[in-house]
Amino acid sequence: MTQLDTLQATTPQKPKLHPRVKALLRPGFLLGFFILSSSIILAVFPGAFAPYDPNAFDFTAIKQPPSWAHPFGTDNLGRDTLSRVIWAYQVDMQIAFFATFFAMVIGVIVGSLVAYHGGIADVLFGRVVDVTITFPFLVLVIAVVAVLGPGLNNMYVAVTLVQWVYYARLTRAEIMTQMTNDYASAGRVMGYSSPRIIFRHLLPNAMTPLITFWMTDMALAILLGSSLGYLGLGAQPPQAEWGVLIAEGRNFITTAWWMSLMPGIAIVLTGLGFSLVGDSLADVLRPRGAS
Amino acid sequence: MSSLSYLVSRLLQIIPTFLLVMVVIFLLVRMLPGDPAIAMADAKATEAQLELIRQKLGLNEPFFMQFFYFVKNTLSGDMGTSILLKAPVLDVIIERIPVTAFLTLYAVGLSILIAGPLAFVAALNKNGMLDIAIRSGFQVGLSTPVFYIGLLLLTFLAASLRLFPVGGYGTTFLEHLHHLMLPALTVALYTSAIIMRNLRSAVIEVLDAEYVQFARSKGLSRSVVLGRHVLRNAMISTVTLLGLSIGSLMSGTLVTETVFAVPGLGRLMLEAIFARDYPLIQGLTLTFAVMVSLVFLFTDMVQAWLDPRLRLS
Numbered sequence: 123m124t125q126l127d128t129l130q131a132t133t134p135q136k137p138k139l140h141p142r143v144k145a146l147l148r149p150g151f152l153l154g155f156f157i158l159s160s161s162i163i164l165a166v167f168p169g170a171f172a173p174y175d176p177n178a179f180d181f182t183a184i185k186q187p188p189s190w191a192h193p194f195g196t197d198n199l200g201r202d203t204l205s206r207v208i209w210a211y212q213v214d215m216q217i218a219f220f221a222t223f224f225a226m227v228i229g230v231i232v233g234s235l236v237a238y239h240g241g242i243a244d245v246l247f248g249r250v251v252d253v254t255i256t257f258p259f260l261v262l263v264i265a266v267v268a269v270l271g272p273g274l275n276n277m278y279v280a281v282t283l284v285q286w287v288y289y290a291r292l293t294r295a296e297i298m299t300q301m302t303n304d305y306a307s308a309g310r311v312m313g314y315s316s317p318r319i320i321f322r323h324l325l326p327n328a329m330t331p332l333i334t335f336w337m338t339d340m341a342l343a344i345l346l347g348s349s350l351g352y353l354g355l356g357a358q359p360p361q362a363e364w365g366v367l368i369a370e371g372r373n374f375i376t377t378a379w380w381m382s383l384m385p386g387i388a389i390v391l392t393g394l395g396f397s398l399v400g401d402s403l404a405d406v407l408r409p410r411g412a413s
Numbered sequence: 414m415s416s417l418s419y420l421v422s423r424l425l426q427i428i429p430t431f432l433l434v435m436v437v438i439f440l441l442v443r444m445l446p447g448d449p450a451i452a453m454a455d456a457k458a459t460e461a462q463l464e465l466i467r468q469k470l471g472l473n474e475p476f477f478m479q480f481f482y483f484v485k486n487t488l489s490g491d492m493g494t495s496i497l498l499k500a501p502v503l504d505v506i507i508e509r510i511p512v513t514a515f516l517t518l519y520a521v522g523l524s525i526l527i528a529g530p531l532a533f534v535a536a537l538n539k540n541g542m543l544d545i546a547i548r549s550g551f552q553v554g555l556s557t558p559v560f561y562i563g564l565l566l567l568t569f570l571a572a573s574l575r576l577f578p579v580g581g582y583g584t585t586f587l588e589h590l591h592h593l594m595l596p597a598l599t600v601a602l603y604t605s606a607i608i609m610r611n612l613r614s615a616v617i618e619v620l621d622a623e624y625v626q627f628a629r630s631k632g633l634s635r636s637v638v639l640g641r642h643v644l645r646n647a648m649i650s651t652v653t654l655l656g657l658s659i660g661s662l663m664s665g666t667l668v669t670e671t672v673f674a675v676p677g678l679g680r681l682m683l684e685a686i687f688a689r690d691y692p693l694i695q696g697l698t699l700t701f702a703v704m705v706s707l708v709f710l711f712t713d714m715v716q717a718w719l720d721p722r723l724r725l726s
Contacts, residue, residue, distance in 0.1 A: 386558075
C-alpha cells in the first residue's frame, strides 16, 4: 500500500450533518432568511435607509426615470419611489403580522378546545368550516370591509373574522392526531386538568404545522393586504403601502412604468422570503423519524 | 353505496350549509349601524318607499321573522333592487354570470395547459436542474399578487406590444377568447402554481406505486404506463385540487376583472362596494357562495367517477 492510499483510508469522512442543521444550510432557507431579516430591518428603521422624505413633493423632479439620484425613479408629484417603497415596508410587514396573529391565537384556542371536548361543539364547528370554505376568501373579506368601511384596522378585523377558521381547522386536526398517542391518555389517567393536557402537552406537539402555516399565511397576508390596498379597500393614500403605490402608478403605466413596477418587486421578494423560510422550517421542526 | 344514493346524500349535505350561508349574508347587512331599510334603499328614497322596504324585509317584526322573510324573498328570486344600477339584483347578476364563468373556465383550461406538462417534466426529472428551475419559477409565481401579474401583462402585451385588447369582453365567442386571453392568463399563472406543486408530488407518488411498477414489469412501454396509469391517477388529485381551489380562483377573478375592466361579477362587486349598494353586495356574496358549492358538488361527482374506490367506501 502506498503512502497516499493509507492517507486516503485514514482521512476522516466529511462529518455527517444533522438533518435539521442541513435544512438550515440549504440555499433556499439562507436566501429566505436574508430577505426576511432585511425586510424586518427596513420595516423597523425605514428612516435610516430611505434617501428622501417619502412624502416630500418635488415639482422640479416629476416622473423621472430611474437614475443615480433616484434609483427607482420619481412619481407624478416628484416623490422618490425608492423612499416610498422603503417606508411601505413598515406598513406591509405590519399587515403580515396583524392580519394573521389574532386569527392564529383565536383559531388555536378554538381548534384545541373543539378537538379535545368533541361533541356538539365539534359538530357546530364542522358547520362553520363548511360555510367559511363556501365563500371565496376575498369575497367574504371585502364584504365585511364593505360593512365596516375601508381602512387598515377594518381589514384586520375582516381577515381575522374569516381566517381564524382555517387555523382552528388545522389545530383541530393536529390535536386529534396527538390525542391518539399514549402520553395524552397518560395525562388523563394522572388526573391532569384538561387545559393543562391541551395547552401544556398536546399543543406543543402540534405546533410544527401551525408555524409553517403561519409563515405561508404571512406571505398570503401581504398579497391580500396589497391587493386590498390596490383596490382601495385597505391602506388609504397618501399612506405608502405597496398596493397603494402600484395603484397610484396605474394611470401613468405607459409614461412612468417604474411607479408601479418597483413596489411590486418588494411584494414578490417579501412573499418569497416568508415562503422560503416557511418551507425550510417545516423540515427543521419536523419530529425525528418522520420524513 | 350506489352512485344514486351517493348523489342524493351529497345533495342533502348542501342544505344546512346553505342555511348558514344565508345567516351570514343576513347578518352582514344587520351589522351596519342604523336602519337596514336606509342601507337597502336609494339615498333619495321617500319615507313611504322606506316603509315599503321595511314591510318587505319584515323589519317591524321580530328578528327571527326577519330572517324568515329574507330566506323567503331570496328563494323566490327577489333579492331587492340595486341602488347603483336601478334594476332588480337578480337580473343584474344573471346578466354578468356568463362573463365570469367564461373567464373562470378559460383560466382553468390555461392553468392545466401550463401546469400539467411542466409538472410531468419536473416529476420525471425529480431534483434535477429542470425540476429546480420549474419549481423556483412557480415559487415566484405564488409570491406575486394577481393584480401585479395582470398589470405587467397589460403593460407589456396589451399597451406596448398591442397584441391583445386592454379590456372589455367582445361579442362573439372568438372575441371573448381574444379579449379574455390576458385576464385568463393572469389568473392561470397564479392557479397553475398551486396545481403544479401538488401535481408534481402526485406524479412522483404514483410513479412509485406498486401498480405502476407492476405495469412496467409487465413490459408495457413507458408512454403507455405514463398515459394510462400515471396520468389517470394524477388526474384525480388534480381535479380535487382544482375544485378546492375554486375559492382562490374566484378571488383571483375578482381582482383580475378589476384590472382588465372585464364586465363580470367581480368588478360588479367592487362597484357595489364603493357605491354602498347593499342589496347588490348581498346578492353577489350569495351568488359566489352558490357557485363555489356547485363546483364542490361537481368536483365530488367527477372524483367519484374517476376513482371507484371513493364510491364504494
